[in-house]
Amino acid sequence: MTDFTATRAQFHLPDGVIYLDGNSLGPLPRAATERVAAMMQREWGEMLITGWNRAGWMAAPGVIGDRIARLIGAAPGSVVIGDTLSVKVYQALAAALPLRPDRRVILSDSGNFPSDLYMADGLVGMLGRGHELRVVDPEEVADAITDEVAVLMLTQVDYRTGRRHDMAALTAKAHEHGALTLWDLAHSAGAFPVDLAGTGADFAVGCTYKYLNGGPGAPAFIYVSPDHIDRIRPALAGWLGHEAPFAFDLDYRAGGGIDRMRVGTPPVLQMAALETALDIWDSVDLGRVRARSVALSELFIETVEAKCPALTLASPRNPEERGSQVGFRHPEGYAIMQALIARGVIGDFRAPDILRFGITPLYLSEADILRAVDILADILDNDLWDRAEYKVRAAVT
Numbered sequence: 001m002t003d004f005t006a007t008r009a010q011f012h013l014p015d016g017v018i019y020l021d022g023n024s025l026g027p028l029p030r031a032a033t034e035r036v037a038a039m040m041q042r043e044w045g046e047m048l049i050t051g052w053n054r055a056g057w058m059a060a061p062g063v064i065g066d067r068i069a070r071l072i073g074a075a076p077g078s079v080v081i082g083d084t085l086s087v088k089v090y091q092a093l094a095a096a097l098p099l100r101p102d103r104r105v106i107l108s109d110s111g112n113f114p115s116d117l118y119m120a121d122g123l124v125g126m127l128g129r130g131h132e133l134r135v136v137d138p139e140e141v142a143d144a145i146t147d148e149v150a151v152l153m154l155t156q157v158d159y160r161t162g163r164r165h166d167m168a169a170l171t172a173k174a175h176e177h178g179a180l181t182l183w184d185l186a187h188s189a190g191a192f193p194v195d196l197a198g199t200g201a202d203f204a205v206g207c208t209y210k211y212l213n214g215g216p217g218a219p220a221f222i223y224v225s226p227d228h229i230d231r232i233r234p235a236l237a238g239w240l241g242h243e244a245p246f247a248f249d250l251d252y253r254a255g256g257g258i259d260r261m262r263v264g265t266p267p268v269l270q271m272a273a274l275e276t277a278l279d280i281w282d283s284v285d286l287g288r289v290r291a292r293s294v295a296l297s298e299l300f301i302e303t304v305e306a307k308c309p310a311l312t313l314a315s316p317r318n319p320e321e322r323g324s325q326v327g328f329r330h331p332e333g334y335a336i337m338q339a340l341i342a343r344g345v346i347g348d349f350r351a352p353d354i355l356r357f358g359i360t361p362l363y364l365s366e367a368d369i370l371r372a373v374d375i376l377a378d379i380l381d382n383d384l385w386d387r388a389e390y391k392v393r394a395a396v397t
């Protein structure tokens, strides 16, 4: 099968909408509506608290973790879901630093998502042991890996430009210098094949509501290499990461394996929705998704550059250096994006001047790409963005 009509049919996309924002919030899997309703009626409604055992709610974070593991090249039993990505960044970094007790540098880059940097900064202050969060330009990361670095903490794909780090090369270099790696896969999971085990990554985190289509508020995931997990003492030592939560011991004893990265009660309704998205992923080959993403992105870049000369490509031109999103710069980017959304082409805007488009093959076709570019060209050629209503900034851009 060379097209994705089968997967497209499994999503609800509103009439008249071309959705180029699946990198921020994936669309609704059609099966989710019924699955969540059934879960409420049959499980929550009828089983009440017995659902934790009878409907498998308690085991679900690990079961779902294993389904995600397949998509990111992780061994079964090395991924668990819960909480939000920001929390998982904190948790992973707090787990990694004590494994390098003599080192004080956390190395990251200015292409990282601010929340990741804020979480690291907060942890450094909390620890009060003189750790330094060192932030360099993305191009300088490789040279900045030295024997001082405890943890290399990077988001693999830049959330604005789609620039992609070479996970294998940077992980290898970090290891040569005795550093650990923490990869944020927010814009990687479901966008292209990731090989955590093959690259030897130590820690990884990511969210399930972007390319994975788990829905707004879907829980994050965390991966810890099987080489490290048994040595980790969780900083967020919640009862569901305890070896025996229902023993209600007064002392914390970390649970076995990846279970210790659980914190508290999992979001059961969200997990029901997420499972329907993962059902779709079960039928998909990520290598084919990647090939299709590159083809659609190349088509998008080529036609935008031909028809919209006022826009400048913000993403790397070489597809090997990109994730699955494409950014273009324009000083009036915000207003242009609002005008586009008003015409049914949904992308998003990232300050200061980037129009960002997620290329998600599960439900996008060539025709969608070409139509979106035609509308974009019309808006630019006729200054249709130049209206007061398109310049009022909303809370979420």
Ligand SMILES: *Cc1c(COP(=O)(O)O)cnc(C)c1O
Residues within 6 Å of the ligand: 084, 085, 086, 087, 112, 113, 115, 116, 155, 159, 184, 186, 187, 207, 220
């Ligand atoms: C989307 C994203 C987040 C969001 O974190 P939440 O806690 O889920 O809101 C964090 N980091 C990166 C790199 C992201 O792309």
